[in-house]
Amino acid sequence: MHPAPSLLIFTTLSGAGLGFLFFLGLGMPAPTGWVAFGYFALAYALAAGGLSASVFHLGHPERALKAFTQWRSSWLSREAWAAVATLTVMALYGAGLVFFGTRLAPLGWLGAALALATVVTTSMIYTQMKAVPRWHTPLTPALFLTIALAGGALFAGESGAARVLLIVALVLQLAWWVRGDRRFAESGTDLGTATGLGDRGRVHSFEPPHTGPNYLLREMVFVVGRRHAMRLRFAAVILMAILPLVLLLPAFGKIGAALAALVHLSGVAVSRWLFFAEAEHVVGLYYGAR
Structure with missing residues (x-):
């Protein structure tokens, strides 16, 4: 799928901000006065800033308030309510x-x-999409949660917890990629099942359904080269987990811990770009892109 900048900002910053608020809520740390103001200002800048960016991906941003009305059936609506409740209680x-x-x-x-x-409701927006087999796995919410907590621990200065969470996030990220690379084939979806003609033999596409670009091609049939993807995966692993773990060593002190949080955030952004760019939507079958 097309990795829109608004989605990258949304999933990268909001996760870190909500993870940060999680640790602040547990009293890790529990500052007071202006120090507390600084901590909460940063957490809200990440969480609220990221959540606000998601509005710009809507076809009609002016109708964003309508998202709150579909909480019975929509994970997007549940996310909106959960976010408002979180920001209100933490305020x-x-x-x-x-x-x-x-x-x-x-x-x-x-x-x-x-x-x-x-964070769970955000991850479920993608996890529940059967049309994107790579996302439709329990590893997706586990990965979102772990990365959010790892980022939150880094911003909260909880180095011990951050080390453990970074390692877990690294393992889950690698497992998610390995599992995800097989998901489309394992789903059993092909042009035959998509058209309902599979029982008559192998189905081939004679011509594309459109002679020019359209919304589906722009948003759902983004294709990233495997060599390019592997390089980005390597960069994501280094920036998201390995380099932050090195910077958390006592020799680097507080400056290293601060840099670890920023480097981790850049790695998460690369991981999120791949999250969307490598997502094979089944509609691509009609265009010969799967």
Whole structure:
């Protein structure tokens, strides 16, 4: 699928911001006063900034509020409600730390749980899509959650937790790629099943259904070369996990920890680009692209 910039910003920044809010909600750390203001300002800039970017991918951004009305059937709508609940609860929790120097632990725990719930709803927007076999796997929400927590731990300065989560995220990312490369073939979907003519023999495409570009070709039939993809995977692994683990070594101190968070974020952006670029939508069968 076409890796739109709005989706890259959305999935990269919001995950890190929500992971950051998760650790703040657990009191890891639990600053007060202006220090707390700085922590929460950064977390909200990441979370709210990323979530806001998703609006620009809508065909009619002015209708974004309608997303809240379909919560019974739409993961996008559930994500919207979960995000608003998270930001509201964490704002109240943060106000206690900033203005009163008081940590309302139950409120923080609720905010942390809501932050994780928001990440899950975001991942389920993609996981539930059977038309994209690469996404339709339990590894997708597991990967989203782990990467969000790893980024949150880095921004929260929780180096111990970050090391463990980075390693887990690395393993899950590699497993997701290995599994994903086989998903389309294992789904059993081909031009025969897509057209319903498979019982008559092998089906071939005589001509493309359109003589020129259209929305489906632009958005759903993006193809990335395997050699190019492998190079980007290598870059994602280095930037997302390996280099941050090196920068977290005691020899690099606080500067290394700060750089680790930024480097990790750049690696997640590369991973997210591949997440969309390598997603083989079954509609591509009609255009001979699968």
